[in-house]
Amino acid sequence: MSIVLVGINHKSAPIEVRERLAFTDDACAVGLRSLVDGQVVREGLIVSTCNRVEVLTETANGKLSDTTERVIQFLSREDFLPRSFYETHLYTHTDDQAVRHLFRVTSSLDSMVVGEPQVLGQVRRAYSIALEAGTTGRILNRLVHHAFRVAKRVRTETGIGANAVSISYMAVELGKKIFKSLEGQTALLIGAGEMAELSARHLVDAGVTRVLLANRTEEPAARLATELGGEAVSFDELSSYLAEADIVICSTAADHYVITEQMAREALNKRRNRPSFFIDISVPRNIDPAVGDIPNVFVFDIDDLESVILSNIREREREAERAELIVESEIMQFQQTLRMLDIGPTIGALRQKLQDIAKTEMTNQRNRLGSLTPQQERAVEALLMATVNKISHPLLSHMRRSYDASDSETIQAWRDIFGLEE
Amino acid sequence: MRSLLLAVLAAYVVASIHAVLAFINKRRALQRVSEWAMVTGFVLHTAALIADWALYGHYPLFYLRETLSFLAWTLVASYALVLYRYRARPLGSFTLPLVSVLIFIAIINRSGPGGSAEAISMSTTWLFPVHTTLVFFAYAAFFVVFVASIMYLLQERQLKLKKFSAIFHRLPSLTTVNEIATSAAAIGLTLLTVGIATGMLWSSSRDGRLWHNDPKEIFAALTWLLYLTLILYRSTSSWRGRMAAWMGVAGFALVLVTFFGARLMGGYHVFG
Numbered sequence: 001m002s003i004v005l006v007g008i009n010h011k012s013a014p015i016e017v018r019e020r021l022a023f024t025d026d027a028c029a030v031g032l033r034s035l036v037d038g039q040v041v042r043e044g045l046i047v048s049t050c051n052r053v054e055v056l057t058e059t060a061n062g063k064l065s066d067t068t069e070r071v072i073q074f075l076s077r078e079d080f081l082p083r084s085f086y087e088t089h090l091y092t093h094t095d096d097q098a099v100r101h102l103f104r105v106t107s108s109l110d111s112m113v114v115g116e117p118q119v120l121g122q123v124r125r126a127y128s129i130a131l132e133a134g135t136t137g138r139i140l141n142r143l144v145h146h147a148f149r150v151a152k153r154v155r156t157e158t159g160i161g162a163n164a165v166s167i168s169y170m171a172v173e174l175g176k177k178i179f180k181s182l183e184g185q186t187a188l189l190i191g192a193g194e195m196a197e198l199s200a201r202h203l204v205d206a207g208v209t210r211v212l213l214a215n216r217t218e219e220p221a222a223r224l225a226t227e228l229g230g231e232a233v234s235f236d237e238l239s240s241y242l243a244e245a246d247i248v249i250c251s252t253a254a255d256h257y258v259i260t261e262q263m264a265r266e267a268l269n270k271r272r273n274r275p276s277f278f279i280d281i282s283v284p285r286n287i288d289p290a291v292g293d294i295p296n297v298f299v300f301d302i303d304d305l306e307s308v309i310l311s312n313i314r315e316r317e318r319e320a321e322r323a324e325l326i327v328e329s330e331i332m333q334f335q336q337t338l339r340m341l342d343i344g345p346t347i348g349a350l351r352q353k354l355q356d357i358a359k360t361e362m363t364n365q366r367n368r369l370g371s372l373t374p375q376q377e378r379a380v381e382a383l384l385m386a387t388v389n390k391i392s393h394p395l396l397s398h399m400r401r402s403y404d405a406s407d408s409e410t411i412q413a414w415r416d417i418f419g420l421e422e
Numbered sequence: 423m424r425s426l427l428l429a430v431l432a433a434y435v436v437a438s439i440h441a442v443l444a445f446i447n448k449r450r451a452l453q454r455v456s457e458w459a460m461v462t463g464f465v466l467h468t469a470a471l472i473a474d475w476a477l478y479g480h481y482p483l484f485y486l487r488e489t490l491s492f493l494a495w496t497l498v499a500s501y502a503l504v505l506y507r508y509r510a511r512p513l514g515s516f517t518l519p520l521v522s523v524l525i526f527i528a529i530i531n532r533s534g535p536g537g538s539a540e541a542i543s544m545s546t547t548w549l550f551p552v553h554t555t556l557v558f559f560a561y562a563a564f565f566v567v568f569v570a571s572i573m574y575l576l577q578e579r580q581l582k583l584k585k586f587s588a589i590f591h592r593l594p595s596l597t598t599v600n601e602i603a604t605s606a607a608a609i610g611l612t613l614l615t616v617g618i619a620t621g622m623l624w625s626s627s628r629d630g631r632l633w634h635n636d637p638k639e640i641f642a643a644l645t646w647l648l649y650l651t652l653i654l655y656r657s658t659s660s661w662r663g664r665m666a667a668w669m670g671v672a673g674f675a676l677v678l679v680t681f682f683g684a685r686l687m688g689g690y691h692v693f694g
Binding site: 156157158159162163174176177178179180271272273274275292295296298300304307308311312315318322 | 448581595596
């Protein structure tokens with residue numbers, strides 16, 4: 001294995017450096033084509049997001065230091081950037097460490113918010129760009145696919161992405177915890193704050209079918225209503241709509257309780273006790289805290305949400321420890337995959353075998369040749385070896401081609417034909 | 423028969439361990455192993471019960487070991503139904519270990535029959551198997567109500583306190599456990615009603631009396647009343663929460679008294 005990864009991320013560098021090194025999609029493709037020359041770098045892939053730039057390469061000549069040097073030079077963008085500007089912020093990983101780093105990045109263990117789901121998509125995108133640019137080959141193709149598999153395993157087998165770590169997503173998560181599914185539920189937005197809007201969007205994505213919007217001034221409510229496919233309702237008739245809402249998100253600038261205990265109790269009665277879920281992200285609070293004491297009504301104010309988020313982050317960190325174990329075991333699996341694929345020993349063994357046959361025949365027949373001068377003897381040996389090499393050359397290049405195409409069946413067939421051991 | 427029951431125990435232990443691990447680790451593969459082991463165990467278990475019946479010529483509910491084994495069988499069947507209907511996997515982490523313990527006791531227990539030879543001879547009528555089977559399934563349903571109610575109370579409390587433990591994130595939603603508790607209570611009550619009725623019929627065919635004031639009968643009647651109250655209470659509104667859940671817990675305590683306690687107090691219901 002000769003994999004080199006050079007990168008920079010939110011932990012190693014400030015935004016001033018990261019933004020200068022970042023690649024657009026087009027720059028990625030162009031850059032990859034110039035980086036991957038077949039001499040020093042055989043395969044390459046660039047992951048560039050707002051938090052990181054990772055250049056993943058496979059060396060062509062087996063010299064890791066050459067490749068590292070070339071990638072660092074490459075990042076200077078044809079000398080627009082002085083190396084001193086970014087070099088100290090870079091980290092370099094080789095072989096197993098590089099594999100580990102890629103697995104951790106793809107599984108979102110290296111993210112600013114551990115477990116955030118976007119990074120997998122970003123790596124996918126980076127891979128498709130590299131694929132289009134034709135700069136990935138047998139090693140990186142396998143490595144990246146393996147990384148996707150690790151990410152999937154981590155996501156399903158640990159709770160790393162399970163608990164919401166943003167206020168806006170909290171509504172969806174707690175909603176699902178109370179109502180099984182948000183499909184067919186109704187949400188009521190009181191006030192048209194940015195956070196409330198974001199929460200509502202998440203709710204709609206999660207299946208909430210009906211969104212009611214109430215605002216003191218009609219216009220923002222009407223705008224949001226068209227955007228979210230909801231209905232604007234009158235602020236004065238709030239109490240009658242309260243009974244229809246399963247989830248209520250409150251964020252007005254009012255300095256008094258918009259929802260009183262009395263209103264909530266009446267709503268619960270009309271709902272025949274079905275539970276409802278209130279989120280109050282306004283300061284000062286808009287929902288009377290006494291509402292939270294009513295059975296089957298669950299109220300979360302901004303402090304509650306923050307503290308749940310804090311504990312969720314800690315929970316994610318605990319889960320991340322389990323994810324690290326998965327990553328370690330997958331690194332071993334990947335090494336195994338590579339060994340299986342490695343053509344070197346097979347080619348070596350085949351060449352050795354053919355040469356051995358020639359040498360044995362030579363010793364067997366040597367006596368018949370009579371006395372030879374040393375020059376003649378060397379010429380006969382050279383003749384034999386040249387014949388063996390000429391005959392085996394197309395064979396070996398065919399094998400290399402099967403190998404490059406990851407055609408392990410054909411390789412196995414060759415091994416069987418010549419009786420080569422694993 | 424013991425060797426067959428040992429195989430059953432092995433399957434259930436495998437199912438329990440995997441169910442608990444799946445609960446902790448959230449691994450689908452573990453859950454699948456658990457479910458297959460449970461199905462295997464259940465098939466063997468059913469075979470063991472039928473073989474028992476055929477071999478001894480009486481419905482397998484006279485010895486304590488038979489009773490426990492039969493109870494375990496109804497619990498597995500109920501869990502399988504809940505799993506099929508609600509995908510409520512966490513229930514398995516509670517049910518399957520209990521089932522394993524019941525089978526284990528059934529295997530090591532060597533006590534003689536609870537009933538006299540006369541009782542055994544009386545039990546050849548079809549009413550006996552029907553009566554006992556219905557009541558046992560009712561108890562299993564009440565166990566489901568109990569576990570679902572505990573899950574409800576736990577989650578409701580944490581939602582109110584806004585402090586969530588790791589277990590919170592692994593339990594089915596509040597709505598799901600509420601639905602499970604409601605429908606399991608309704609099914610349990612129906613079974614118990616018919617079960618008690620057939621019991622009375624059987625008893626009257628034996629000695630002409632419907633009621634013997636035996637502790638088991640009294641507690642069964644109390645259990646029946648409690649679950650009837652629970653159902654009525656639930657039906658007056660579309661959602662009842664805490665209070666109903668507490669009743670589900672209390673009801674199960676009463677079931678335990680009926681099942682085990684009455685045994686200690688003696689009386690007419692000598693077996694099981």
